Amino acid sequence: MTGEVAARAALTRVLEPGDEHGGRWLRELGAVELMGRLTGGGTEPAALTGVGPERLAGYRRRAARADPGRDLAAAAEAQVRFVVPGTPDWPTQLDDLGDARPVGLWLRGAADLRAWALRSVALVGARACTPYGAHMAQSLAGGLAERGWVVVSGAAYGIDGAAHRGALASGGATVAVLACGVDVAYPRGHAGLLGRIAGQGLVLGELPPGSHPTPSRFVLRNRVIAALTRGTVVVEAAHRSGSLVTARRAQGLGRITMGVPGPATSALSAGVHELLRGEAFLVSDAAEVVELVGGMGELAPERRGPVLPRDLLRPATARVLEALPAGRPAQLDAVALASGIGVDEVIGRLYELHSLGFVERQGDGWQLSRQRPGGSTQTGGSRRGGR
Amino acid sequence: MTGEVAARAALTRVLEPGDEHGGRWLRELGAVELMGRLTGGGTEPAALTGVGPERLAGYRRRAARADPGRDLAAAAEAQVRFVVPGTPDWPTQLDDLGDARPVGLWLRGAADLRAWALRSVALVGARACTPYGAHMAQSLAGGLAERGWVVVSGAAYGIDGAAHRGALASGGATVAVLACGVDVAYPRGHAGLLGRIAGQGLVLGELPPGSHPTPSRFVLRNRVIAALTRGTVVVEAAHRSGSLVTARRAQGLGRITMGVPGPATSALSAGVHELLRGEAFLVSDAAEVVELVGGMGELAPERRGPVLPRDLLRPATARVLEALPAGRPAQLDAVALASGIGVDEVIGRLYELHSLGFVERQGDGWQLSRQRPGGSTQTGGSRRGGR
Numbered sequence: 191m192t193g194e195v196a197a198r199a200a201l202t203r204v205l206e207p208g209d210e211h212g213g214r215w216l217r218e219l220g221a222v223e224l225m226g227r228l229t230g231g232g233t234e235p236a237a238l239t240g241v242g243p244e245r246l247a248g249y250r251r252r253a254a255r256a257d258p259g260r261d262l263a264a265a266a267e268a269q270v271r272f273v274v275p276g277t278p279d280w281p282t283q284l285d286d287l288g289d290a291r292p293v294g295l296w297l298r299g300a301a302d303l304r305a306w307a308l309r310s311v312a313l314v315g316a317r318a319c320t321p322y323g324a325h326m327a328q329s330l331a332g333g334l335a336e337r338g339w340v341v342v343s344g345a346a347y348g349i350d351g352a353a354h355r356g357a358l359a360s361g362g363a364t365v366a367v368l369a370c371g372v373d374v375a376y377p378r379g380h381a382g383l384l385g386r387i388a389g390q391g392l393v394l395g396e397l398p399p400g401s402h403p404t405p406s407r408f409v410l411r412n413r414v415i416a417a418l419t420r421g422t423v424v425v426e427a428a429h430r431s432g433s434l435v436t437a438r439r440a441q442g443l444g445r446i447t448m449g450v451p452g453p454a455t456s457a458l459s460a461g462v463h464e465l466l467r468g469e470a471f472l473v474s475d476a477a478e479v480v481e482l483v484g485g486m487g488e489l490a491p492e493r494r495g496p497v498l499p500r501d502l503l504r505p506a507t508a509r510v511l512e513a514l515p516a517g518r519p520a521q522l523d524a525v526a527l528a529s530g531i532g533v534d535e536v537i538g539r540l541y542e543l544h545s546l547g548f549v550e551r552q553g554d555g556w557q558l559s560r561q562r563p564g565g566s567t568q569t570g571g572s573r574r575g576g577r
Numbered sequence: 578m579t580g581e582v583a584a585r586a587a588l589t590r591v592l593e594p595g596d597e598h599g600g601r602w603l604r605e606l607g608a609v610e611l612m613g614r615l616t617g618g619g620t621e622p623a624a625l626t627g628v629g630p631e632r633l634a635g636y637r638r639r640a641a642r643a644d645p646g647r648d649l650a651a652a653a654e655a656q657v658r659f660v661v662p663g664t665p666d667w668p669t670q671l672d673d674l675g676d677a678r679p680v681g682l683w684l685r686g687a688a689d690l691r692a693w694a695l696r697s698v699a700l701v702g703a704r705a706c707t708p709y710g711a712h713m714a715q716s717l718a719g720g721l722a723e724r725g726w727v728v729v730s731g732a733a734y735g736i737d738g739a740a741h742r743g744a745l746a747s748g749g750a751t752v753a754v755l756a757c758g759v760d761v762a763y764p765r766g767h768a769g770l771l772g773r774i775a776g777q778g779l780v781l782g783e784l785p786p787g788s789h790p791t792p793s794r795f796v797l798r799n800r801v802i803a804a805l806t807r808g809t810v811v812v813e814a815a816h817r818s819g820s821l822v823t824a825r826r827a828q829g830l831g832r833i834t835m836g837v838p839g840p841a842t843s844a845l846s847a848g849v850h851e852l853l854r855g856e857a858f859l860v861s862d863a864a865e866v867v868e869l870v871g872g873m874g875e876l877a878p879e880r881r882g883p884v885l886p887r888d889l890l891r892p893a894t895a896r897v898l899e900a901l902p903a904g905r906p907a908q909l910d911a912v913a914l915a916s917g918i919g920v921d922e923v924i925g926r927l928y929e930l931h932s933l934g935f936v937e938r939q940g941d942g943w944q945l946s947r948q949r950p951g952g953s954t955q956t957g958g959s960r961r962g963g964r
Contacts, residue, residue: 322840451838451850453709454861463838472853474841518632 198274198294199258202398203445204228204249205293207369207410207492211240212249213289228253257328261398267522270372270399272298281307286443287417292396298372299392301538302507305545306392308364310340311414314433315349316458323349323426323458327358327448330423333476335362337482338544338551342367342419344411345380345387349425349433352388352470352568361522363541363553367418368395368412369403376403389532412436421483423473427461434461441469445481448473500548506531510539511548519555584608585661585681586645589785591615591636594756594797598627599636600676608680609624648785657759657786658684668694673830674804679783685759686779688925689891690757690909692932693750693779696737697727698870699802699819699827701846702736702812710736710813710845713837717744717810720863722749725931725938729754729806731798732767732774736812736820748909750928754805755782756790756798763790777921790814799823808833809868810860814848821848828856833869836862887935893918896927898935906942 198221205212206330212226215238227238228250236244238460247509265272265418269467273279281304297303311334312328312559331341331353341357346367357364358434366387368376372395375381387393396414397407412435422440424447427433441447452459466472473479503511514520524538526533543549550559578789585608589930592599603627604610614625615637623634651946660666661681668691671678684690697782698721700714718740728744730737744751749843753774754762759782760766774780783801784794799822803809809827811834814820828834834857837848853859860866890898900915912927913920927943930936 322842325842450841451846451853451859452840454713454837454839455709459838460861463861466838466853466859472838472850474847474850 193194194221195272195274195294196258196262198397199262199272200225200253200256200297201397203256203258203261203295204252207292207407208290208413210265210289212293213291214240214289216293217289225253225307227393228564232473241381246524250254265296265399268373269298273297273303279304281418282420283307284414284417287413291415292414296372296392296398296462297392297394297537298388299390299394300535301363301392302504302542302545303394305542306340306538307367307418308420308545309338309541310365311479312342312419312422312436313353313425314320314412314415314422314427314436315353315425316431316433317346317348317350318458319352319426320450320452320456321350322456322459323450324352324378324383327352327425328359328451330473330476330479331356331364331426332360334479335360335364335553336479336553337476338478338541339476340365340391340541342415344368344408344415345384345393347377347379351380351383352382353425358386358390361537365418366391367415368393369397369407369457370395371397371399373399374402383403390537394551398546407436413439416440416445417443419445420514421448421479423448423450423479424438424465424470425450426456426458426461427465429461429464430456435467436463437470446471448479448482451473459558495556503546505544506535507539507542510536511543514549514556514558516558519557521550521555525556579724581608582659582661582681583825584612586649586659586785587612587643587793588680589645589683589783590645591639591646593926594783594866595674595677595680595800597676599680600678601627601944603680604676604806612640612643612760625931637919640734652683652786655760655786656685660684660690666691667806670694670806670882671801671804674800677739677800677810678910679801682781682783683759683785685775686696686777686781686925688750688752688779688920689894689929689932690752690781690812692929693727694805695807695932695945696725697729697752697806697901697930698866699729699806699809699823700736700740700812701730701799701802701809701814701823702740703814703818703820704733704735704737705845706735706739706813707839707843707845709839710837714739714812715746717837717860717866718745718751719749720741720847722747722954723938723940724867725928726863727752727764727778729802731755731795731802732764732771732780734764734766738767738770740812741770745773745777748924750924751778752805753778753780753919754798754802755780755793756784758784758786758788759781760786777924795819798823800826801826803832804830808834808835808866810837810866811849811852811857812837813839813843813845814852816848816851818848821852824852833858835866835869837861890930890933893922894926894929897923898930901936901943903945906944908942912943913932 229491272294327349334341335357340363342351342365343353354364364387370376370392384393416436416439422437424433424437437447449462449465449470451472471482509529513525526536534575605817659681721728722744728740729752741751751774757763759780771780799912803823803826809824811820811824817831824834836849836852836857858869896916900912909920913923935942
């Protein structure tokens with residue numbers, strides 16, 4: 191077992207999410223060398239400093255049991271991908287986590303995570319939310335989807351579920367970041383929802399297939415949500431809730447933190463109000479969210495035209511782009527028909543093209559961006575062509 | 578007509594609230610000289626610069642008709658006082674308004690406005706408020722009253738009325754600042770409420786008896802609410818509402834501006850949320866309001882003991898102070914009985930003593946402050962004595 195990908199797949203069985211000792215070893219030694227030392231003979235592996243002998247023995251036990259070949263084969267069978275840093279699929283935003291960066295990500299779904307993450311917003315909040323909170327999550331998610339933004343959440347009951355559903359219901363893109371293996375339906379009642387997210391969007395996590403969630407894994411999962419997205423909106427949260435941890439983490443990473451206000455009498459808004467007393471921005475609809483997260487110049491490709499030459503697009507993505515008519519928006523099914531690609535995948539490709547600045551959403555449909563490569567402006571048919 | 582008070586009483590019939598030309602003339606000439614020039618012979622009055630001849634003619638017409646002797650006599654008959662700058666009753670906070678400072682204030686009610694204003698908070702908001710807004714106004718006002726704070730508002734329907742009622746219901750002090758004469762029941766449906774406020778607190782305004790409100794008078798009334806108080810809380814307000822004007826005015830005067838969040842779906846919270854996106858502080862209960870406005874060191878006499886020697890207290894106030902038992906809180910009716918002063922007036926005196934640092938509220942009752950003149954600390958009976 192010598193490959194970087196296999197070594198990292200094995201390490202997802204050895205290192206718990208966010209293990210900064212492991213992250214440092216990885217940075218200093220590389221994955222292959224680190225696995226080599228952990229699985230090497232009986233002598234104490236050199237350079238693995240910072241942890242006690244007992245903990246090190248635990249790492250070595252887990253490393254000895256890891257079978258990345260089997261894991262990767264089973265994943266491929268189940269159409270689960272494994273994506274590692276430094277490859278074109280890796281969302282480089284996660285590098286901001288430093289030594290707490292995930293070793294790799296297991297992914298269900300066809301979408302281009304790297305492109306999607308460029309235009310993504312996290313919606314998080316209480317499991318036991320109020321009808322008001324669920325309404326706000328669903329309507330914010332729908333509004334973000336309609337504006338071409340990807341909604342990222344944690345697939346939990348309550349706000350998370352409402353956010354994913356709101357995005358799906360608007361024909362939008364959504365990403366569920368799990369605290370367990372991507373093949374594990376947790377919570378059980380969201381098995382169907384997770385299937386729909388994987389079909390139309392992405393389900394991902396750092397933990398290898400079959401892993402179950404633990405309280406600390408939930409907390410550490412939140413750092414991935416925070417780092418992956420350009421901003422985090424807390425919809426409803428009680429004092430001392432996990433969503434506030436995500437929000438503060440996002441803040442610490444330089445992401446934009448937002449909160450949806452609610453009645454001062456609601457315990458489920460108290461945590462959000464606490465955030466709003468600090469650095470978080472108050473938002474009451476999707477337009478306000480987009481105004482905040484979309485204002486970061488270098489990350490707003492639609493303001494500058496595509497960020498990638500057309501001939502570097504992946505073949506299926508290029509086919510979807512070719513299928514869009516000139517000068518008017520097209521509906522999803524028309525694009526699917528013209529490109530010969532299924533509707534679910536077309537959604538993913540369109541969001542990818544959106545992130546890269548080639549297309550924009552217009553009401554129910556999609557159209558070519560006004561800004562074309564080279565800076566020329568498309569005029570006919572664009573609603574905003576007259577400005 | 579030569580006295581300062583009479584001249585200022587006359588000027589409340591000549592100058593509209595907030596007239597800065599009039600304010601400048603007053604500052605430059607004094608009230609007596611200004612009235613003399615306005616009522617003088619047919620030649621153009623010297624030094625009354627800044628306004629055109631037509632407007633000046635209007636001033637002179639109104640000055641000629643003014644009869645301050647009659648106004649002051651009628652006011653005295655109706656137990657309405659007229660208070661002017663530079664006298665011991667004048668709330669010096671209003672001097673922050675510069676040339677837009679009121680010429681004088683007409684007052685119904687026995688309380689000491691100057692002392693009350695030291696510990697006052699404005700609660701303002703929409704007329705057509707929601708049940709949530711009314712609940713919040715009432716409960717904030719009750720909580721402020723219980724903490725010994727005076728609730729100032731505008732006596733309008735909706736939030737204003739709920740704020741006054743909340744303070745009254747908690748046996749607290751409240752001040753209504755009107756955009757009309759203090760003898761005019763506006764709005765009509767609040768005639769009874771205004772009577773109760775005058776009985777237990779204060780009803781005041783800049784306009785002479787008999788004056789009716791106009792849209793511009795409402796707007797300018799708001800500057801008095803903003804200046805008089807240490808902070809303004811907006812409970813519910815739509816976009817572009819008058820309450821936001823009061824709040825921004827308060828901000829401009831260096832007062833603390835606060836807002837009560839509400840559902841993002843409520844149009845009547847949209848204006849508050851707009852404020853909260855700016856410099857306003859988010860508050861959800863009275864304790865948070867007090868924490869914000871009470872933190873201004875030099876204005877928090879309870880932290881330093883009384884601010885006035887005991888023998889400078891007015892006789893009735895001193896009697897109320899004498900009536901308080903040592904070492905334990907007393908109920909209002911007991912204080913009234915012991916002092917031989919009516920309950921309504923006792924409330925006013927207690928708030929005055931509270932502002933001056935002599936007493937503090939304890940639950941339903943009142944007790945002598947721990948901090949006594951000279952910095953000695955009262956111990957027995959104080960709930961906080963052990964700290």
